[in-house]
Amino acid sequence: MAEFVMPTLGADMTEGTLVQWKKRVGDRIAKGEIIAEVDTEKAAIDVECHANGIIDRLLTKPGEKVPVGTVMAVIRDEGPPATASLQPQHIAPQPVLRQPIPTPAAKTAPLPAPSGRLRISPAARKLAAERGFDPTGLTGTGPEGAITLEDIARAGTSTADIAKPAGTAERQARMRQTIAAAMARSKREIPHYYLSTTIDLSHALAWLTAENARRPVTERLLVSVLFIKAVALALRQIPELNALWKDGEAVRSERIHIGTAISLRQGGLVAPALHDADRAGLGDLMQRFQDLVKRSRAGSLRSSELSDPTITVTSLGEQGVETVFGVIYPPQVALVGFGKVLERPWVANGLVVARPVVIASLSADHRVSDGHRGGLFLGELDRLLQEPQSL
């Protein structure tokens, strides 16, 4: 038996509203499959299941708001159901009779239930009660129009059983409140320190121009993908920045999941993860980044993308910002910012020349690292961006 609980999709999330179940009682589910759509303060999220098995019970009703950690469903191992009440109805084998092939009308029009008392099996009635679902209006497909367990399970995906997610204005107001809460907590609890360095991008941009010239338009790269990959690789050298603060101590993450800050077109932002960014090729990372931006703005992110980031990267250069002084997103312990790519005087070989540069900044948690290690991280980032072909 496994329990599916309301997940935490970030430090700022305390509760969520079930929009709809994507599985029904009796359905088989595999780890990583979407089990539910949950409305959070930021967006409606497709939530993945973390267990294999059969859906045994759905305990939360669409539209219900529950705190993080609430058991919402029970998933049993493959095999017979654990609870008698939820066992599929036993249907006695029917004798096989040779009958004329029914007409389509005969196939789709179940027998109407006689007027008066609702014809419904005990198991179906119990499941309907558990779901808080009124079966009165349902058309039964059982004998004489009786409502079966299957009818109730199927009704779980009807539009009547789908809660309406929050509207845009309401979501924006709630998103601002939750961002404020998370950032206030960050500033209250995390002793930030800030470092920055100016990086010469002439090699990186020359390489990118040549690389994009040979790529079809659908596969071209953005400089921000070079930044993300360089951050991911630099974290291998300074792993204490790739960690989460849990129960009074930093827990390093073996995997590097870069949270990429994405502004939403109508206000607010999300920072979903690019999983294992250090191991991805630039082309793959770009495709995934494009997909993530598209889905973030369309409101179709997955729960693991919001809950998994181990560090955040934010680029504000497009808004003309030169230097980012980022606020760490708890429980992460660092944030890397990139400003605008600018042409600036640069001294090379004793000569002052114009070079494209970017200011990379690090906001880090002093409980976990210090300025020396932070400086080494930025130095490694600079070194990596001087060798873009090896990213």
Place this chain on the structure above:
Amino acid sequence: MTTTPSDADNRAHLLRLLGEIAPEADLATLNPDVSFRDQLDLDSMDFLNFVVSLHRAFHIEIPESDYPKYTTLSGCLAQVAALRT
């Protein structure tokens, strides 16, 4: 200035593509000579997606070095007309 049906078709098509990138934008008030970035708050990812949309919709090749020609509605119309003839 008169508008040929072909220009009008291209314009409508371009506005449709922009609408997919910036669905909240009021494209009826778009100034054809001011950059999309300034009017629609497009970032580099949005612009790349727009260029990919143009490539797919009009079957035109757009090298990165030509991106500056596609930053306004007027520029896009001129490029599409030139490349499709």
